[in-house]
Amino acid sequence: MFRARHLLGIEHLSPQEILAILDLADRYVDLNRRTVKQSDALAGMTQINMFFENSTRTQASFELAGKRLGADVMNMSVAQSSVKKGETLIDTAMTLNAMHPDLLVVRHGSSGAVNLLASKVNCAVLNAGDGRHEHPTQALLDALTIRRAKGRIQRLTVAICGDIAHSRVARSNLILLGKMENRIRLIAPPTLMPAGVGDFGCELFDDMRKGLEGTDVVMMLRLQRERMDGGFIPSEREYYHRYGLDAEKLSAAKPDAIVMHPGPMNRGVEIDGELADDINRSVIQEQVEMGVAVRMACMDLLARNLRADRGAKAAEVMA
Numbered sequence: 001m002f003r004a005r006h007l008l009g010i011e012h013l014s015p016q017e018i019l020a021i022l023d024l025a026d027r028y029v030d031l032n033r034r035t036v037k038q039s040d041a042l043a044g045m046t047q048i049n050m051f052f053e054n055s056t057r058t059q060a061s062f063e064l065a066g067k068r069l070g071a072d073v074m075n076m077s078v079a080q081s082s083v084k085k086g087e088t089l090i091d092t093a094m095t096l097n098a099m100h101p102d103l104l105v106v107r108h109g110s111s112g113a114v115n116l117l118a119s120k121v122n123c124a125v126l127n128a129g130d131g132r133h134e135h136p137t138q139a140l141l142d143a144l145t146i147r148r149a150k151g152r153i154q155r156l157t158v159a160i161c162g163d164i165a166h167s168r169v170a171r172s173n174l175i176l177l178g179k180m181e182n183r184i185r186l187i188a189p190p191t192l193m194p195a196g197v198g199d200f201g202c203e204l205f206d207d208m209r210k211g212l213e214g215t216d217v218v219m220m221l222r223l224q225r226e227r228m229d230g231g232f233i234p235s236e237r238e239y240y241h242r243y244g245l246d247a248e249k250l251s252a253a254k255p256d257a258i259v260m261h262p263g264p265m266n267r268g269v270e271i272d273g274e275l276a277d278d279i280n281r282s283v284i285q286e287q288v289e290m291g292v293a294v295r296m297a298c299m300d301l302l303a304r305n306l307r308a309d310r311g312a313k314a315a316e317v318m319a
C-alpha cells in the first residue's frame with residue numbers, strides 16, 4: 001500500500017496511502033499508552049535527526065518514535081556542527097550518508113532543501129518541515145487527531161485560520177484534507193492569504209465569524225514572524241481582535257467543533273489561553289500525542305520499504 005522511498009510531502013501520497021499510515025498510527029497510539037512502549041520495527045537501524053530550524057514537538061517526537069521502535073537515534077547538533085564553518089547542506093548530508101544511516105529526519109528553512117537532499121543520499125529521508133513548502137507528518141498527525149475526534153476524515157468542514165501565507169502546516173493540511181474530500185475554508189487578513197490559493201478549491205474569508213459558521217474543525221496558526229519581511233498586520237492587539245480565536249468567535253462554529261493548533265502557540269495573539277486549555281473543545285494535547293504515533297508509523301513503513309529494496313538488490317547480485 002505504501003511503496004515510497006522517502007516521505008517528502010503530502011502531495012506525493014494517495015488517499016489510500018494516507019489511510020494506511022493513519023491505521024498503523026492508531027496501533028502505535030495503543031502501544032504508546034502501555035507501560036512498556038517498545039517495538040523492534042527499526043531494530044538495528046540508525047536514525048539521524050538534522051534540524052536546521054528550531055523545534056520542540058517535531059524533534060522530540062521523532063526522537064521518541066525512533067527509540068520506541070528500537071533504532072539507534074542521533075540528534076545532530078547544528079549549532080555545534082561544521083555548518084557553522086560554512087559547510088553546505090549537501091556536504092553535511094553526504095558526510096552523514098557515508099556513516100550509513102537508514103533514516104534521515106530533516107528540518108530546513110528553505111523550501112525544497114529536503115527534496116534536494118533526498119536525491120543525494122542512500123537512505124530514507126523524512127521531511128520534518130521545509131520553509132513554506134510542506135510539513136507532512138504535521139498534516140498526518142492532524143488528520144489522525146480529527147479522525148479520532150470525529151470518527152472520520154472525509155466530508156467535514158474545516159477552517160484553517162491565521163498566517164496561511166507563511167505556513168507549511170497550512171499547505172500540507174490543505175493538500176491532505178483536499179485529497180480526502182473535505183470542505184476547506186481559509187480565514188486570514190488579505191496580507192496573510194497567499195496568491196493563487198484559490199486554485200486548491202477552498203473558500204476564502206477575511207471575516208472570521210463568517211468563515212467559522214457551521215465548521216466541524218477550527219485549525220489555528222501562529223504568526224510566523226521568522227518568515228516575514230515587512231509589516232503584515234497593524235498590531236498584535238488588532239490582529240487578536242479580528243482573528244484571535246476566543247469563545248465568542250468559536251460560537252459561530254458547530255457546537256461540537258474541535259479546536260486545533262500545531263504549536264508553538266502564542267496565547268493572546270492567535271488564540272485565547274483559556275480556550276486553548278479547554279479540554280471540552282481543544283485537542284491540542286491530543287495532537288502532540290498523535291505526533292509520536294504518526295512518526296512511528298511513517299518510519300516503520302519507510303523501514304519496511306528500505307529492507308525490501310535492499311533485499312531485492314542483494315538478490316540481483318546473487319543471481
Ligand code: CP
Pocket residue numbers: 054055056057058059129138262263264
Ligand atoms: N508543530 C511543529 O512543527 O512544532 P515544532 O516547531 O515545535 O516542531
